Amino acid sequence: MKVDGPLSSNDGSTVLSWALKGRGIAVRSQWETAKHLADGSLVALLGNWAQPNADIHAIYLERHRLSAKLRTFVKFLGERLRQTALPAG
Known part of the structure; x- marks a missing residue:
């Protein structure tokens, strides 16, 4: 999705901070x-839309x-x- x-x-932490301050919308991971x-400081806008899975590596x-x-x-x-991962599907 391009916005x-x-x-x-x-x-990512900057983008999350902006969203928490009401400066716009953000695409961030569920974790x-x-x-x-859960605490209501963010609201999901596109509940049925899921971003592609991304691998996480310990280096x-x-x-x-x-x-x-x-x-x-x-x-x-x-x-x-x-x-903390969401169920698949």
């Missing part, structure tokens, strides 16, 4: 906006052995993102 307006940014939608320096801390953190991220 033109006086504000434009490639920084970024869920709490704001880290390659080592001979992945540390237990990093392995645990990457596992936590995967579990947390699965918990």
Whole structure:
């Protein structure tokens, strides 16, 4: 979806901040906006429209052995993102 307006940014937190301040509409992920939608500070405008899925990657320096801390953190991220994801369809 292409929308033109006086504000434009490639920084997601800036776009979300503008939307929260009433400066316009924003296309952001469900996991970024869920709490704001729940507390009423944001309102979903296009409820039946879904943006294409996007992959999320954990990027880290390659080592001979992945540390237990990093392995645990990457596992936590995967579990947390699965918990907050919307059902498919």
